[in-house]
Amino acid sequence: MEFDTVMMSRLITAMTLTFHIIFATLGVGVPLFISLAEFIGIKKKDKHYELLAKRWARGFVITVAIGVVTGTAIGLQLSLVWPNFMQLAGNVIALPLFMEVFAFFFEAIFLGIYLYTWDRFKGKYTHWLISLPVVLGAGISAVFITTVNSFMNSPAGFTMINGEFTDVSPIGAMLNPSTPVRVAHVLGGSYVTVGAILATIAALALLRKKTATEYHKKALKMTVISVFVFSVLTAVAGDASAKYLAEHQPEKLAAAEWHFETERNADLVLFGWLNDDNEVVGEIRLPGFLSFLAHGSFNAEVIGLEETPEGERPPLWIHYMFDLMVSIGFFLVGISFLYLVLTFFKRWNANNKFMLWLIAASGPLAMLAVEFGWIYAEVGRQPWILRGYMTVDEAATSSPYITHMFFLFLALYIVLGALFVITLRKLFKNNPAAVELEKHYPELNKGDK
Amino acid sequence: MSYELIGISVLWLFLYGYVIIASIDFGAGFFAYYAKATKRDHIINQIISRYLSPVWEVTNVFLVFFFVGIVGFFPTTAYYYGSALLVPASFAIILLAIRGSFYAFENYGSKQSNVYMFLYGATGLLIPASLSVALTLSEGGFITEQDGVVSLNYWELFTSPLAWSIVALAIVSVLFISASFLTFYASRADDKTALDLVRKWALFWATPTIIMALTTMIALSQRNQRHYENMLDLWWVFGLSMGFFVIGMGLLYVGKHYGKAFIAIMLQFFFAFFGYGIAQYPYLLDPFIHIEDSVTNEAMGIALIAAFIGGLLLLVPSLILLMRLFLFNADYAKGKK
Ligand code: HDD
Ligand code: HEM
Ligand code: HEM
Numbered sequence: 001m002e003f004d005t006v007m008m009s010r011l012i013t014a015m016t017l018t019f020h021i022i023f024a025t026l027g028v029g030v031p032l033f034i035s036l037a038e039f040i041g042i043k044k045k046d047k048h049y050e051l052l053a054k055r056w057a058r059g060f061v062i063t064v065a066i067g068v069v070t071g072t073a074i075g076l077q078l079s080l081v082w083p084n085f086m087q088l089a090g091n092v093i094a095l096p097l098f099m100e101v102f103a104f105f106f107e108a109i110f111l112g113i114y115l116y117t118w119d120r121f122k123g124k125y126t127h128w129l130i131s132l133p134v135v136l137g138a139g140i141s142a143v144f145i146t147t148v149n150s151f152m153n154s155p156a157g158f159t160m161i162n163g164e165f166t167d168v169s170p171i172g173a174m175l176n177p178s179t180p181v182r183v184a185h186v187l188g189g190s191y192v193t194v195g196a197i198l199a200t201i202a203a204l205a206l207l208r209k210k211t212a213t214e215y216h217k218k219a220l221k222m223t224v225i226s227v228f229v230f231s232v233l234t235a236v237a238g239d240a241s242a243k244y245l246a247e248h249q250p251e252k253l254a255a256a257e258w259h260f261e262t263e264r265n266a267d268l269v270l271f272g273w274l275n276d277d278n279e280v281v282g283e284i285r286l287p288g289f290l291s292f293l294a295h296g297s298f299n300a301e302v303i304g305l306e307e308t309p310e311g312e313r314p315p316l317w318i319h320y321m322f323d324l325m326v327s328i329g330f331f332l333v334g335i336s337f338l339y340l341v342l343t344f345f346k347r348w349n350a351n352n353k354f355m356l357w358l359i360a361a362s363g364p365l366a367m368l369a370v371e372f373g374w375i376y377a378e379v380g381r382q383p384w385i386l387r388g389y390m391t392v393d394e395a396a397t398s399s400p401y402i403t404h405m406f407f408l409f410l411a412l413y414i415v416l417g418a419l420f421v422i423t424l425r426k427l428f429k430n431n432p433a434a435v436e437l438e439k440h441y442p443e444l445n446k447g448d449k
Numbered sequence: 450m451s452y453e454l455i456g457i458s459v460l461w462l463f464l465y466g467y468v469i470i471a472s473i474d475f476g477a478g479f480f481a482y483y484a485k486a487t488k489r490d491h492i493i494n495q496i497i498s499r500y501l502s503p504v505w506e507v508t509n510v511f512l513v514f515f516f517v518g519i520v521g522f523f524p525t526t527a528y529y530y531g532s533a534l535l536v537p538a539s540f541a542i543i544l545l546a547i548r549g550s551f552y553a554f555e556n557y558g559s560k561q562s563n564v565y566m567f568l569y570g571a572t573g574l575l576i577p578a579s580l581s582v583a584l585t586l587s588e589g590g591f592i593t594e595q596d597g598v599v600s601l602n603y604w605e606l607f608t609s610p611l612a613w614s615i616v617a618l619a620i621v622s623v624l625f626i627s628a629s630f631l632t633f634y635a636s637r638a639d640d641k642t643a644l645d646l647v648r649k650w651a652l653f654w655a656t657p658t659i660i661m662a663l664t665t666m667i668a669l670s671q672r673n674q675r676h677y678e679n680m681l682d683l684w685w686v687f688g689l690s691m692g693f694f695v696i697g698m699g700l701l702y703v704g705k706h707y708g709k710a711f712i713a714i715m716l717q718f719f720f721a722f723f724g725y726g727i728a729q730y731p732y733l734l735d736p737f738i739h740i741e742d743s744v745t746n747e748a749m750g751i752a753l754i755a756a757f758i759g760g761l762l763l764l765v766p767s768l769i770l771l772m773r774l775f776l777f778n779a780d781y782a783k784g785k786k
Pocket of ligand 1: 153178182185186189190192193234235237238239241242245252325326328329330332366367369370371372373374375376377378380
């Protein structure tokens, strides 16, 4: 590996995005759960849910702050680090980036109103209604930015003549072949991840303390049900993504599956490693399943990596990224399903220690799945930045200062990350749910906590 | 009007919006620190935090709007400015990140620490200084292109009188705009002691603002004759700006109609800002980026304008709601809600 400006450009982008995506995912998902909790609270006249909404919202302010500052960083960095790419692609894909800003505006305005008006309106539903633009704004901004990323994978909406884009159709570029599946998968992944993280918080609280158990149990139930619903949807959308890849970006799927030769009835290779002769060893082999994953039929032909010119093949280590993501996906479906079964049969205790520990693990794992998924998607696009049109080498800045900037931003993210954790701990440690229930809702009797 | 002109006018308008609301925010940070250092924080910090809490994120989006929009309408700007500004813009990002996130962190911390107040005050001045570099670069002579490599001549930049006077102008304008807004807000909140203090600051910072504006004109005449002469041709725009300045100062001085005083000051900056911008036409970056040559294709230009109109229809009512709830709600400003 050579640490030239291109490599440093890739590293700085990868670093910023890996950091940003944590907060972006939270930013997309948390508003939905706040809104749900407030709604259930009003509907059932249950103060526990109202408090849930309030506490989640309080933590959310801090994640939004980091989401906004890191997002501003990546927004500027796209031009600073990839000036040639933005100059070319901007002609076709500027529209969703521009509209995304309006979604941010919309979201930011209503978030400000929502946070500062808990008790300012007469009707309870008025305040809840304000949460809807926040949920919508966050979701739409994810949709818009995802179309940009889709465009990089399957460029559409123009014709290229002499290195210039002509006949540009901004809408056509947004609705490129990979947009539908990717949008569904990214949104589903965000909601499932946030559900799992909130479930983790509730599970840990139940494992640690014996206070306010009723409050945490309600939180747990609501979030785990959501995890189940969204993890199934995410898996379906992920399957659709694989089918998209098989058709439009076969080299990415082939590299991820270590599928070297085009064949029918292709096996699915799970984990394992490559020996010196590039043979797969130690793997788990599911006969015919790759054909099924790629085309929905065990007999279908799957294009192998051999058909891609040598210089255009993505690195083979993305195999692990893909496998880990999918494993976590199945884990999430399984755990949430198990919990639901246990709660359905009242005789069994769904909140037993073992179950709680599994749920506690699901939040961090889900966030890892998001990271693995993105790394797979982005590295799997190599060497292209705009598949088929522009390579990463051609796109990067030529400024030698990029290395300094890398370390500057590394320091920034370390500081931000540390402060984020410290602040959240301070916020919730010094003010546990039990205390707050006592203080604000003394009318709830003891047994009800 | 051609779509590139619509595009640049809209972007310039949003940049102006950012200059005003961000100045209020940045200056308030400095004043909060200054008040604390001189043990007067009990007088004004309540006012400052009540106004700023709900709006900092919205302020930030104005900036994002501008840079996303300019790259969208004029993709060539990504190439030249993106290549040249790597270092200054990265510093601006870091400062913005420190400011934005510390704001959220501190809001929930128990007590405002001195370190935080210092950073909050210092970034308030450093951010405008670092962002203003982009304006300096647009005058030409700082960016070179050789063998397809665009680079920034740092020596030229750091020894340029124009660069330094633009930085100074940015800082004093921030303080002036902010103080005049806080005067208005304190009068809204009926807070007499705070009002006296911030009004004094507003009157004080007016003088350096005018001095720096004139200094910058002189420095500009040496750097970019064309731009300077275009500005002289637009003398009446700057005359209007001066007129509103006098009105604003008069109102502040007699101590009445603080709202109108602030509007006058906004208009002062509006005319100066647009006069400066129009005089730079037809360049976005002298001599590399020409508005007509660098504009995006027609389909994208029209799509962006359509998106903009749609976005405004959504935004304007929301912004009005925000302002009615926080800014112009006298009970809220007084701290009753
Ligand atoms: C909680 C998050 C999560 C979970 C459980 C899964 N994924 Fe995923 N996956 C993502 C989060 C994610 C992601 C972060 O959202 C990615 C990155 C880029 C993208 O479009 O979505 C992604 C990408 C991605 C891609 C690449 C798309 C492309 O590059 O064009 C495929 C083929 C899959 N996923 C397939 C699956 C399958 C079959 C899963 C089975 C359960 C699965 N994912 C679970
Ligand atoms: C949705 C919008 C996204 C856009 C527009 C985008 C854009 C880019 C660009 C321009 C690059 C540099 C070129 C390259 O190396 O291929 C890149 C690389 C990368 N991005 Fe993304 N990205 C997006 C989402 C993400 C997210 C959310 C992650 C989070 C984990 C991510 C992870 C990476 C990584 C790891 C690389 C480096 C790949 C490599 O160098 O091999 N991307 N992305
Ligand atoms: C799929 C990946 C991404 C998702 C889901 C996502 C979503 C988000 C979310 C939820 C926020 C917080 C906004 C708020 O709460 O107001 C945010 C901030 C931001 N993101 Fe990302 N983002 C992604 C990748 C990117 C990329 C690649 C860019 C670069 C163009 C980007 C640009 C921004 C900007 C500029 C902000 C700050 C906006 C503001 O100032 O309010 N994001 N993003």
